[in-house]
Amino acid sequence: MSPPPSPGKHTGPAGDHPSAAAEQEPLTTGPSTGLPRIAIIRAWMTTAAARAVVALLLVLILGTIFNANGSFFKLATQRDTLREISDYGILACGMTLVIISGGIDLSVGSVLALVGVCFSIMSIHWGLSPWIAIPLSLLIGAGMGLISGTLIAWFGIQPFIATLAMMVFARGLTEYSSGDMQVSTAIANADGTYHYVPIPMIFRLINASIFGGYLSVVTVILAVCAVVAWLALARHRWGRYLFAIGGNEEAARLSGVPVARAKITAYVASGMFAAVAGICQAAQEQQGDPRAGIGSELTAIAIVVIGGTSLMGGRGGMGLTILGMLTIGYMEKILSLNAVPDAGRSMLTGIIIVAAVLAQRRRR
DSSP states (O other): OOOOOOTTOOOHHHHTSTTHHHHHSOTTSOGGGTOOHHHHHHHHHTSHHHHHHHHHHHHHHHHHHSOTTTGGGSHHHHHHHHHHHHHHHHHHHHHHHHHHTTOOOTTHHHHHHHHHHHHHIIIIISOOOHHHHHHHHHHHHHHHHHHHHHHHHTTOOOHHHHHHHHHHHHHHHHHHHHTTSOBOSEEEOTTSOEEEOOOOHHHHHHTOEETTTTEEHHHHHHHHHHHHHHHHHHSSHHHHHHHHHHHOHHHHHHTTOOHHHHHHHHHHHHHHHHHHHHHHHHHHHTSBOTTTTTTHHHHHHHHHHHHTOOTTSSOOOHHHHHHHHHHHHHHHHHHHHTTOOHHHHHHHHHHHHHHHHHHHHHHO
């Protein structure tokens, strides 16, 4: 009778190679069970987060190479980059919620312009307190989102069509409210002359910089919006509803998820984020511009997609959106520092969007 095998020694073909048993273990085991570190790295590299990080690192490497005589390394450049992308980043916060639910919101640029004009009228022309003007502006954005969400959730209109209609409607309402003119500190008199009023203090506060001028207030507002959106997605039941709806709407409905209410709330939130962006945009330009926000919805969608959130819904997150925002922001700043024309920037952005979508498709 042969002696029993010693502990740790494998008989048969697997026993001839001590590493064979480890190779046969499933890759779902964690590091505590002996999963090789290289397997963990490979698994992480297939995730959307890894691709978003790699994209951002590539852009930063390009910035170090094409640094415009060292301008890229200045703290003022970092401040300006974050400041310039803040409005788009705020729009992307709301867009992330909508896209995860399986929808899309093409109206955010027009809502931004509408709220910017209304906020300027209330603050500059009417002299309302910011404690009144800001809540009313947020209500305008929420109302636009409520209409879009209702058309989609209750009337069954496709998100693309419903928000496209809202985009056109809100732009027309913006032009009507402003008389198709910029709402500035120059106010027309009855006799055709103008008198000027001072810029409201709330405009100065939002447009200010803090910490010795190295951080803009609008960047802080962006950070607050990102945290709110992250908490909604990661720590609230409503966020789980959005993921479930985006993954399989019918299965979510059969599971008891209030699909209509959750979808409407997503569009209301998107409208409110667009309202915050409109307030920030008006404060930075110190006027309400009815032409503001044209094409902003495309940039917001690009940020979300480049970050790695799936356009099909059900997958993504605010962390990915932040990575996408930084990628777009630094890419735009690098191209600007190197005097690349707007046409070249637009074409490059389009190429990057296609590459991001193809990467998602390959992963699926």
